Amino acid sequence: MLTLDYSWLADPVYQHWLLRGTLTTLELAFASSGIAIVIGLFGALALTLRIAWLDAFVELFVEIFRNTPPLLQMLFFYFTLSTIGLSVTDPRTGLSMPLLSAFSCALISLSLFGGALCIEAFRSGLESLPRAVTEAARSLGYTRWERFRRIEMPIASRICLPALTNIMTNQFKTTSQASVITVPELMYYAGQIYNDTFRTAEVMILVLFIYVTLVSLLSWGMSLVERALAFPGYGKGH
Amino acid sequence: MKTAIVTFASTLLVTLGISAASADTLSDVKSKGTLTIGVKSDYPPYGFLNDKGEIVGFEVDLGKYIAKDILGPEGKVELVPVVASNRIEFLNSGRIDLVLATLGVTAERGKVIDFSEYYVSAPGPSVLAPAAFKPATWEELKGLTLCGIQGSYFNKRLGEAYGINLVNFKTQPEAYRALKDNRCVGFAFDDMTLRKKLEDDADWKDYKIAVEPYEYIPQAAGIRKDDAAFLDAVNKAITKAEAEGKLIEWETTYGMPHSKYIAERSKKAAEKLKL
Numbered sequence: 001m002l003t004l005d006y007s008w009l010a011d012p013v014y015q016h017w018l019l020r021g022t023l024t025t026l027e028l029a030f031a032s033s034g035i036a037i038v039i040g041l042f043g044a045l046a047l048t049l050r051i052a053w054l055d056a057f058v059e060l061f062v063e064i065f066r067n068t069p070p071l072l073q074m075l076f077f078y079f080t081l082s083t084i085g086l087s088v089t090d091p092r093t094g095l096s097m098p099l100l101s102a103f104s105c106a107l108i109s110l111s112l113f114g115g116a117l118c119i120e121a122f123r124s125g126l127e128s129l130p131r132a133v134t135e136a137a138r139s140l141g142y143t144r145w146e147r148f149r150r151i152e153m154p155i156a157s158r159i160c161l162p163a164l165t166n167i168m169t170n171q172f173k174t175t176s177q178a179s180v181i182t183v184p185e186l187m188y189y190a191g192q193i194y195n196d197t198f199r200t201a202e203v204m205i206l207v208l209f210i211y212v213t214l215v216s217l218l219s220w221g222m223s224l225v226e227r228a229l230a231f232p233g234y235g236k237g238h
Numbered sequence: 239m240k241t242a243i244v245t246f247a248s249t250l251l252v253t254l255g256i257s258a259a260s261a262d263t264l265s266d267v268k269s270k271g272t273l274t275i276g277v278k279s280d281y282p283p284y285g286f287l288n289d290k291g292e293i294v295g296f297e298v299d300l301g302k303y304i305a306k307d308i309l310g311p312e313g314k315v316e317l318v319p320v321v322a323s324n325r326i327e328f329l330n331s332g333r334i335d336l337v338l339a340t341l342g343v344t345a346e347r348g349k350v351i352d353f354s355e356y357y358v359s360a361p362g363p364s365v366l367a368p369a370a371f372k373p374a375t376w377e378e379l380k381g382l383t384l385c386g387i388q389g390s391y392f393n394k395r396l397g398e399a400y401g402i403n404l405v406n407f408k409t410q411p412e413a414y415r416a417l418k419d420n421r422c423v424g425f426a427f428d429d430m431t432l433r434k435k436l437e438d439d440a441d442w443k444d445y446k447i448a449v450e451p452y453e454y455i456p457q458a459a460g461i462r463k464d465d466a467a468f469l470d471a472v473n474k475a476i477t478k479a480e481a482e483g484k485l486i487e488w489e490t491t492y493g494m495p496h497s498k499y500i501a502e503r504s505k506k507a508a509e510k511l512k513l
């Protein structure tokens with residue numbers, strides 16, 4: 001029988017690590033989700049313009065960043081970009097050091113990965129718009145940009161909200177992979193703590209609980225957004 | 239929210255379902271005819287891969303000696319490569335019977351496993367840094383960013399007592415790469431490994447041991463708690479190996495400097511066994 005021992009939680013060092021780790025996880029998750037949504041909006045907008053080279057570019061972007069593991073992307077940004085010369089001189093030590101910190105590398109790769117998924121989510125929203133809606137807007141004299149901004153995107157974004165929630169929760173969990181490139185987030189400190197205390201099961205259970213709580217709060221928040229934005233025929237609460 | 243709670247509860251049950259490994263390793267090992275040992279495969283001279291890809295080293299030879307002593311000449315040894323961060327888990331979950339993997343004796347570890355007789359006194363951490371690196375004492379490293387490895391026993395102390403900002407990688411190649419990329423000003427790790435790196439690898443000729451170890455700690459085999467018969471058998475084997483001068487022999491085999499600690503233990507063991 002396994003007995004759970006949480007006495008290590010009384011150590012202020014471990015409390016501090018857990019708190020700092022949770023904050024870093026939150027920062028990374030929200031910042032990368034925000035950038036991913038912006039990338040998604042611009043990507044989807046670019047696709048509606050029907051310019052051949054732009055389409056090709058966006059598709060290539062999606063292929064690359066959606067189809068490769070985020071872990072690999074992080075290691076690539078962390079170890080490769082600095083080796084090929086993206087570095088700056090540290091004024092304090094006079095040494096040349098990598099331009100991108102571990103946190104920036106994780107943020108960039110998570111944003112691009114999430115961005116690729118968001119482009120696809122927004123595209124699916126736009127493509128599911130009834131043809132009649134677009135035609136009605138056009139007959140009312142809306143220009144292409146006005147149509148996108150006032151008619152298509154407002155409806156499409158409501159349609160793809162559940163998909164966005166999926167992407168954001170996924171984003172949240174993927175931040176844990178940043179521990180490999182030493183970003184001090186929750187999993188990184190969890191590893192530190194159970195390596196010190198050997199209370200692996202206890203640490204894992206606690207960390208699991210923190211992730212479940214945070215991600216549940218996130219999806220609850222997103223369902224509130226969905227309700228608030230809902231209008232007849234689209235989304236929850238009608 | 240409901241699904242979340244269900245997920246959490248079921249994960250908890252799975253975790254609790256893992257049964258504790260048997261507490262009579264000696265009879266298990268004897269009935270299997272095989273001793274399963276967790277060793278390092280990236281840590282010369284204690285455990286490393288030779289040109290043929292076989293795991294060899296000081297602790298590997300010790301492990302083979304222990305197996306023969308317990309199981310007789312027909313006894314088999316299964317070597318499982320472990321790293322600092324998983325070796326105690328591997329032992330306590332029953333994947334291996336014995337840890338012989340540069341395991342330093344610390345009080346924290348003593349709470350979850352038992353230690354055998356100590357067989358080596360190993361230097362603690364030192365710091366590998368570029369030749370031009372100025373700080374030479376641990377105190378001077380305050381506030382600097384050093385690379386490290388997850389699971390090293392001294393990590394918490396380096397942060398707390400010396401105010402060093404450690405960024406810890408899973409394995410050594412990543413830490414060495416990060417040091418070369420100047421992501422950290424030095425690499426704080428086991429002195430023995432860092433010295434071997436300087437000796438054996440021409441890529442590191444512009445680097446030095448910048449800060450010397452602040453302590454030596456004994457190294458021992460790790461055994462599951464309350465496994466008295468097995469602990470006794472392992473201790474007898476280690477003492478016998480010491481008395482026969484085997485550890486001094488292995489120091490020569492693996493190009494280690496002959497340590498006073500091992501010589502003294504060998505003398506004491508010989509006296510003890512003659513009684």
